[in-house]
Amino acid sequence: MLSFLRASSRANLSPYHVVIRTLITTENIVESAPEKKLYKKDPPVSSSEPSDSALPASGMSTFGEQFPHYDIVINGGGIVGLSFLLYLQQSPFLSDRKILLLESQKDRPPVNLGELINQERLLSNRVSSLTLASKQFFNNLDVWSNLEPYAKPTRSMHVWSTKYSKGITFTPHRISFVDNLIKDSRCHIPGDDNLCYIIENDIILAGLRNKIRSDCIRFDSKLTNVDAIPGDTTVELTLSDESKITTNLLIGCDGYNSFVRQSSDINYFDLDLSQSAIVGTVQISKESDLDENDVAFQRFVPHNRNVLALLPLTQNFASFVLSVPRNQVNGLMELSDEAFVNLLNENLFLDANVSKNQSMLSFVTNTCDSLLEKIIPSDAASSLPRINPPQVISIEPESRASFPLKFGTTLPWMVGTVKGGDKQKCILIGDSAHRVHPLAGQGLNLGLGDAEILGQYLDEALSNGQDIFSDNETSQEQLNQVLYNVERQRQFKLIPMMTAIHTMQDLFTYLPSNVFTAFNKLNFVKNEIVRFANSR
Template identity: 30%
Template structure:
């Protein structure tokens, strides 16, 4: 079997950088100076400086990030991972359906020809990469095999109860968070980090309110085989009246599909035979059936006016690759929604990733928001340790909450607005969308600002 080179991300204590991964050989993330963890033993009532409840991409990245920070050297850190290590550190033989990305790409409206193209002329370096979630998890899990006293990992661990610290004035008060596992272990920690996903038990048991709603949409994901090999380095997204459809590059011959649509349509797509499913994808990307003469005329006039005002602006239009087939058993669907915790912190508790925020996948920002949480919290805990402060104290946890909410809330609001804005094909709204896309595409400074914000 030939080797396919993939690209993933590593955390260097400041930000994420690219690491080349060989698809069918040893996969790892380079964490310089990282001391990571081990299989668990029996450590009943043991006190940790930090316990991370929940693994996956964000929780495991949090463990590695804390482990590599020199100011946290000597701190006792535990990662509670519900998954099986033997499964998690295995790189699948074929491309998997779940990917994370913020990529240079083209975005356009199915109800008109208006589009925004983010290309290399707008970028000094790549904005990000398409990476399979399984690859990231496997890479981080392999790194955790380096036995160390710095980070301990307990796989196949299930939390059944959290006991929160009470006031020191109360007799027999518990000063730390207690974590009770299904195997009977009771652990204590100065700081509990909840990385246990959108249905977070940490968030729920801490009594942190969450604003959430469902979109009445599901996402259909699949691995796509392209009609012919191509320099497949562009992420494509088109806004259909039923929801956005995106094609994300994996290799010269394969891409990943994320098609957000109604629950009923999603179920219909899953039931189609492969040929009909492929035809539906190509039609969704290429069809002009939703165009109207009014919108085309208005868009043409506005585009002409922009070309007169800014003759050198804008980008040449590209066309997406056509699809010839799909990977075996790669079609799955999952419901979509939005959620945001009103607080990211409590005394000795912090939420990261989907435990704090859940967004629509149309902008590919979910995992990246979580990695941003990791970077921010690591920096603040590092500074607290350097200053000899209590890691679970509210002072720096409040800084974490403030900084991340200032970034996450505008991003989430923009994504939600975009989702609702493109959920209609009413002519007046389509005309406004067309003008907005065309204007943005001719303004390099505005596109640079959009990309800079998305890359934070």
Template identity: 30%
Template structure:
């Protein structure tokens, strides 16, 4: 039997962030369970990327991992260009127009998921209070009044199998294990689902005109297409400033048609869809597609189990805020669990406070709900509309583009600068 204070299921970006945040603020003993161990970084560029905003960058900085991330492959961007394919509307955002304090040079950063996870994992391995379990998968979790009991799968019929991993006892279990969360299913935690009727196509492309340190997004009749600027590796130096990650959200039928095209025909479709603003595009990676579903847990907390990140909520990727929401969940939960530790004895015999966890659930569910509603409103606004509505939409976008107060508010939202952030999401000198 192994005893820990917190068992985190899922050592992705969100789970690792939680582990580091807890250890920075306490001496809690952490178990991290994930069947997929981190691998060493190589020159291959991951198709899976995240748009990291200033709040998330502050979290990484305060946890001491930003420098490692920054010295790998990180692409900053200072501009966003958004336009309506079916109309004349456009929006242009620039970091220099931000009125935030302290001032920001960038609107955000596009970073490969594996780069972020590698930096977090390396930092966690240096902490003796964080223990990794990557050999076996969990079989079950059950809870009592003051503890949670977790067991691992072991194949008794396999004589070559390693020695069974002893069960874990913890005061709290955190499900950070993604959209198809095993923890959520084990605990029968109710979810609200809505099919967005979109599939996302992701890939890496070469743009001869260069990305210009700009995040590009065009709203097509079938859905949004984003070109996110990417950093090239040393082996692809000739492509410096020319690589983008695409996120093409479209109807299932259109996604099926597009992925069936050969590479050159698919690239031609991207060039036409983007009005040639980035040149004659070339596909330089495989294409991956997956269905988009809105998920929201009815409650992020049940007994001694908490859900964070995609295990608690998933949203449409059109604003690139999914990972940022999850990182804020991790920072908020760490703050909630450690805020009153001084009130308990040094052994942390009981640090799980039901009222505090319920407050955490309300806090994070409220923001996730607001983001889900905003994504739904944007998606609906750019759905196919009669010509008069498209004209009005374009006029509204152009008015907004020239109305500084409204633009400044949208820039602040893109930066992740808002009220009621966890302390880790602020720059240290502004705490």
């Protein structure tokens, strides 16, 4: 078994890191285009009376000054940061700790999700696909009941390249002997016969913010400097208003351009994919009056290397993500709505001719397909979710937006030392540690997995009587062990998942369709893929 124990020097990369590093190069990250907001103003946290945990102690600065001290400081109030904060507030072992979340946005009035469901509104162009594990996480946080009315159940996903009829259909996970071995109940929820749920990001944020105590959040506050305190186990943080605080543990969930990461010794490798994603909301055709619009579609178009995904949002509307070469994005964004709808339908329905240089490979895969048909019973093949993919009827005005696509990772490391310090005092979760192509719909799920696993390990340490937040070397060693345990467990999930996502486009684009026909009959393999996607 590979050892994940960290050496004193980071010169020796782990075998897993070699795999990742061969896939990527170092390059600067560019800012993404602003999303179209569902709300005129961002929904905030509902107010509540300050709790004891919000009242900080005092920490000693570099010059002996006393500054407010927190056991945990979370930098970033996105979905991952708010989910982690809510986990801490609801934990019997962490709720009484001194916790602070720094959010650069200003506080806004709360949004009543119960009333919003009956109001006519524009759908957001930023959505996420939530796995059953993420749904269960939100359910444990007592948030899912507020999100569920807005979450569109998706019962299957059909993926194809050359021909729609020769694709792969993924269906909900079925319990197998593998589940009995690993005993991960998050892969299958009794009574939930869905593959995933599609939901707007703004709805998730509103649900979380309405649940969280606002006294633990400092709004309109940005982290500007991070300093290690010599001879101390705490970290000194400088905020945008020039005030200072100290903390035992700094958690970076501040996005792919993470300030916490830049202030640490954690190396970041990223690759410009030379692609951009165009997102928006479209109205689609229904196969019949009984069509529930509960199937997600994704096509890897061979002749232009586009990737088009249609994700169901409501009975008649879907969210689309179109990945295109970056040199084409400006021209596509300037198209009229009618011309852009025609482009989407071409990417859905146009049959691509298989090039001649694939003829030998096609012969091999055809032979394998014939052999598999003799081995595998005919009823093992999954039927198409519908006869044809849906046709795009219209696009919602001004819903189109674009942003560049990047691949980035700090793996195999998530834990680091503040620059100038000698103690492991920070950990990265979410996009600050890993950024992936949206084609697999796993970005947010990976970040929520980070938050859940980190919370569970902190919970476990405190429940075992460990004093991981005291200002002494023993506590520092115990906290280090907790962080390394989180890092090690997430490596088993993140490294294979990110490797698969990074190679998926070439795999689906260039392999002959007969390979997918044969693969579609391997229900056990497909079931295990769905199981892994739902695992933590």
